Amino acid sequence: MGGQGAGRVLGVNLRARRDEQGISLSELARRSGIAKGTLSQLESGSGNPTIETVFSLSNALGVPVSSLLSEPSSSDLVVVRSADLDVLSGDAVDLRMLRRLESPGSLFEVYDQRIRPGKVQHSTGHPGTEHHVILSGRLRITARDQTQELGPGDYLAFRANVPHEYEALDGEVASVLLLEYPPDVHPSTLDSLHLS
Incomplete structure (x- = not known):
């Protein structure tokens, strides 16, 4: 199984968190130690994020990992396979x-x-x-x-x-x-x- 789903959700959330904080790609690259080109790929949903990458982004943005990886859901019964x-x-x-x-x-x-x-x-x-x-x-x-x-x-x-x-x-x-x-x-x- 590839990381496309995670990559797509990460891309959307990464862009949203960056916009919320008013941080440029260059600034995020500086904070996270991840190359600007790689970040650009991740935001477009075409990257293949590793654990290390996601935790670096979480630290650089000061947000929980789930803020980068979760799609919002609300229900009285939740089943996740x-x-x-x-x-x-x-x-x-x-x-x-x-x-x-x-x-x-x-x-x-x-x-x-x-x-x-x-x-x-x-x-x-x-x-x-x-x-x-x-x-x-x-x-x-x-x-x-x-x-x-x-x-x-x-x-x-x-x-x-x-x-x-x-x-x-x-x-x-x-x-x-x-x-x-x-x-x-x-x-x-x-x-x-x-x-x-």
């Missing part, structure tokens, strides 16, 4: 955003997360707290100078504003990732993070 969603892939991780949950003062994003064996997924850090629930497989997470090995049914949470990494230990790991954003995420606090 993971198989129908586009995959956001990194070196070792495949993420599918299942849902954005918002209430006054809090915002969560719910992801179906798969970690492929054989590579380590590095993150330079980003706003929010990561909550991991392991469904199958064994996962090693290193964060905040600690390494934890997790198995099915285990839970781990950590503030994600520092470098962290994931590694599947024996075969693919399936997990649920909840990304909890602090209520005060906005560009001025993010500019100082110098995230790549």
Whole structure:
């Protein structure tokens, strides 16, 4: 499955967020470290966004990832089929955003997360707290100078504003990732993070 759906939604939302903040493509390129030509492609919906790209844009704009990837929906019953969603892939991780949950003062994003064996997924850090629930497989997470090995049914949470990494230990790991954003995420606090 390609990233066309995610790419199209990202393109529309990226342009909308940039317009809201009055930021030029050049300024967004400077803040995010992503080439202007690449940003232009992403906005036109023809790019193929990676996890790293989307998190860089999220940091540069000071908005949650779901503000870039979600199509608005409102219903009393919501069914989301993971198989129908586009995959956001990194070196070792495949993420599918299942849902954005918002209430006054809090915002969560719910992801179906798969970690492929054989590579380590590095993150330079980003706003929010990561909550991991392991469904199958064994996962090693290193964060905040600690390494934890997790198995099915285990839970781990950590503030994600520092470098962290994931590694599947024996075969693919399936997990649920909840990304909890602090209520005060906005560009001025993010500019100082110098995230790549």
